Amino acid sequence: MQPTYAKRRHRRLEEWMGRTFAGICGWLIVLITVTMIVFLAAKGIQSFTDSGLSLSDMLLSAHWDPNGTPPKYGALIFIVGSMLVSLGALLVSAPLALALAIFMNFIAPKWLVSLLKPVLELLVGIPSVVYGWLGVTLLVPLVREWFGGSGFSLLAGIIVLGMMILPTITSIAADALANVPKAYMEASYGLGSTRWQAISRVIVPAAKTGIATGVVLGLARAFGEALAVQMVIGNTMRLPSGLDSPTATLTSILTMDMANTINGTPWNNALWTLAFLLLLISFFFIAVIRLVGQRKER
Amino acid sequence: MWSKRVKFGLAALLMTGALAGCGQTDNNNSSSAGSNEGGAKKEETYSGTISLAGSTALQPLAEEAANAFMEKYPDVSITVQGGGSGTGVNQVAAGAVQIGNSDVPAAEKLDDKSKASELIDHKVAGIAFAIVVNDDVKIDNLTTEQIQGIFSGKIKNWKEVGGSDEAIHVINRPASSGTRATFEKTVMKDVKINDAIGTVQDSNGAVEQAISSTPGAVSYVAMSYLIGEKKNLKTVKINGAEPTVENIRTEKYPFWSYEYMITKGEAKDEVRAFIDFVKSEEFASTVKQMGYIPMTELE
Numbered sequence: 001m002q003p004t005y006a007k008r009r010h011r012r013l014e015e016w017m018g019r020t021f022a023g024i025c026g027w028l029i030v031l032i033t034v035t036m037i038v039f040l041a042a043k044g045i046q047s048f049t050d051s052g053l054s055l056s057d058m059l060l061s062a063h064w065d066p067n068g069t070p071p072k073y074g075a076l077i078f079i080v081g082s083m084l085v086s087l088g089a090l091l092v093s094a095p096l097a098l099a100l101a102i103f104m105n106f107i108a109p110k111w112l113v114s115l116l117k118p119v120l121e122l123l124v125g126i127p128s129v130v131y132g133w134l135g136v137t138l139l140v141p142l143v144r145e146w147f148g149g150s151g152f153s154l155l156a157g158i159i160v161l162g163m164m165i166l167p168t169i170t171s172i173a174a175d176a177l178a179n180v181p182k183a184y185m186e187a188s189y190g191l192g193s194t195r196w197q198a199i200s201r202v203i204v205p206a207a208k209t210g211i212a213t214g215v216v217l218g219l220a221r222a223f224g225e226a227l228a229v230q231m232v233i234g235n236t237m238r239l240p241s242g243l244d245s246p247t248a249t250l251t252s253i254l255t256m257d258m259a260n261t262i263n264g265t266p267w268n269n270a271l272w273t274l275a276f277l278l279l280l281i282s283f284f285f286i287a288v289i290r291l292v293g294q295r296k297e298r
Numbered sequence: 299m300w301s302k303r304v305k306f307g308l309a310a311l312l313m314t315g316a317l318a319g320c321g322q323t324d325n326n327n328s329s330s331a332g333s334n335e336g337g338a339k340k341e342e343t344y345s346g347t348i349s350l351a352g353s354t355a356l357q358p359l360a361e362e363a364a365n366a367f368m369e370k371y372p373d374v375s376i377t378v379q380g381g382g383s384g385t386g387v388n389q390v391a392a393g394a395v396q397i398g399n400s401d402v403p404a405a406e407k408l409d410d411k412s413k414a415s416e417l418i419d420h421k422v423a424g425i426a427f428a429i430v431v432n433d434d435v436k437i438d439n440l441t442t443e444q445i446q447g448i449f450s451g452k453i454k455n456w457k458e459v460g461g462s463d464e465a466i467h468v469i470n471r472p473a474s475s476g477t478r479a480t481f482e483k484t485v486m487k488d489v490k491i492n493d494a495i496g497t498v499q500d501s502n503g504a505v506e507q508a509i510s511s512t513p514g515a516v517s518y519v520a521m522s523y524l525i526g527e528k529k530n531l532k533t534v535k536i537n538g539a540e541p542t543v544e545n546i547r548t549e550k551y552p553f554w555s556y557e558y559m560i561t562k563g564e565a566k567d568e569v570r571a572f573i574d575f576v577k578s579e580e581f582a583s584t585v586k587q588m589g590y591i592p593m594t595e596l597e
Contacts, residue, residue, distance in 0.1 A: 064493075065473075065493070066473055066474075067473050067482075068490075136507065136508075136511075137511070140511070141511065144512070149467075150467045150496070150497055150512050150515070151512065152497040152508075230500065231504070234496075234497035234498065235472070235497060235498035235499070235500070236493065236494065236495070236496060236497050236498060237493035237494055237498075238493075238494040246496075246497050248498070253472075255500065256472035256474070256498065256500040257472050257473065257474040259381050259382030259384055259385045260382040260383055260384040260385075260472070260474035260475060260476070261384045261474050262384050262387055262388055262391075262407050262408055263388050265408075267474070268384075
């Protein structure tokens with residue numbers, strides 16, 4: 001039976017409304033993102049256009065003393081600190097995450113897997129201030145006992161961050177491993193390989209782009225994490241001399257000083273530049289994820 | 299799977315937002331309706347809303363004062379936010395709040411002098427700070443020179459200032475902190491804090507936690523954070539003087555400052571009344587209880 005004219009019109013109206021609503025939402029997100037980037041960029045370059053700071057000084061000098069005469073805005077300490085703590089966290093957590101992903105996919109009994117999955121999801125959901133708090137009360141005293149000093153250290157930051165990104169990397173790696181066709185495993189067994197040989201020589205290489213995506217995502221999260229790291233790393237204005245030495249990161253200097261500086265001052269502008277720098281670095285990581293993803297499609 | 303969850307989360311968020319919005323309007327309605335009757339009986343009455351933002355050192359006092367003031371003048375509604383002294387000055391200069399709370403006068407924060415001249419500082423209370431150490435440090439007095447030596451990194455062990463053989467662990471506040479600005483101005487004077495030693499904690503609370511858990515640690519916190527029993531932490535006299543009102547008035551104890559409420563232009567009506575209330579004799583005992591120094595005892 002042909003629908004009546006009114007019904008058809010109603011359907012077309014419905015379709016139009018749905019499409020328009022979805023379109024508006026989509027464009028809104030794009031607009032918000034672009035506005036944020038433009039705003040951050042505009043604020044970020046004020047250091048150089050308004051306050052006359054030099055880019056090379058900011059990126060290459062380790063002398064940060066905004067209260068000094070003359071004030072100095074060298075941010076090298078924070079850039080190096082952020083990199084060391086993030087890469088360190090990755091070194092700690094990537095091998096663990098991969099092992100955990102393999103364990104969950106091929107070794108653990110079903111009941112254990114169904115226990116592990118929610119535990120991992122829970123770990124992602126714990127607020128970073130809780131990680132930081134645990135770090136301060138449990139980890140910092142431990143580091144103090146092992147290495148002396150105050151305990152607030154690069155090492156404490158690395159361990160706390162490593163814990164935080166472990167579930168992210170694990171879930172993505174586990175999915176990647178699960179997506180490798182069963183036939184690969186069976187073929188490998190058929191050729192007479194042991195379980196370990198099949199996993200290490202066939203399954204993991206086949207899933208390596210997925211695993212790499214997880215690793216980069218973990219790195220991006222580590223770079224942007226502010227609170228937990230700030231609570232345990234010590235925030236001392238110096239390049240770390242070792243794992244037991246305190247240092248500062250881009251995010252920690254931002255959270256500490258942003259609220260206490262006045263708009264338009266060179267100090268405030270320099271902080272905006274650091275925020276913009278953080279954005280550029282996360283863009284870089286996203287670009288890497290995209291590249292890895294594209295290789296997978298081919 | 300994911301998109302469903304996200305949608306559900308978003309929906310929940312919107313709902314809470316809408317509900318919270320409803321709650322707010324309801325409250326406003328009922329409070330203004332109830333207060334009209336109460337206000338009519340008083341000779342002098344104020345109405346309107348006052349918003350404050352800024353210094354976290356002044357925030358507890360400002361909140362307490364706001365509650366007391368709203369009880370007295372139910373037509374007035376006051377909101378107090380933190381954010382730091384810089385936020386306070388920023389927001390009041392931009393006209394976003396009527397009062398900006400700050401640990402330092404506005405002119406010290408603003409580079410732009412034309413902007414600073416629009417802002418008026420009101421001293422509303424004094425606040426004393428104390429040098430605090432972990433209680434394993436066997437010392438109860440330090441001279442200004444010794445403190446300068448410790449925070450500039452020249453003195454590295456407690457035995458150099460008469461304590462036991464134990465490494466000193468310095469804890470600082472970030473360079474933009476108002477507490478630190480006061481410490482530099484009144485105690486360190488011309489000696490520079492060495493930021494390459496020790497660690498930095500970004501709030502009074504975090505400093506307190508770090509001091510009580512780190513052996514040999516030394517730092518500075520506002521007295522308002524030292525009210526009540528504190529574990530593993532003790533205050534140290536400066537040049538033999540304890541941080542009392544008497545010692546501050548007689549200039550024996552150097553480590554204190556005023557707290558400021560900053561307005562854009564002269565304060566008027568309810569804003570004026572509120573600032574006067576914070577400074578008043580009537581509110582002075584509360585100010586004292588909370589660990590601040592009432593203006594009535596400083597002038």
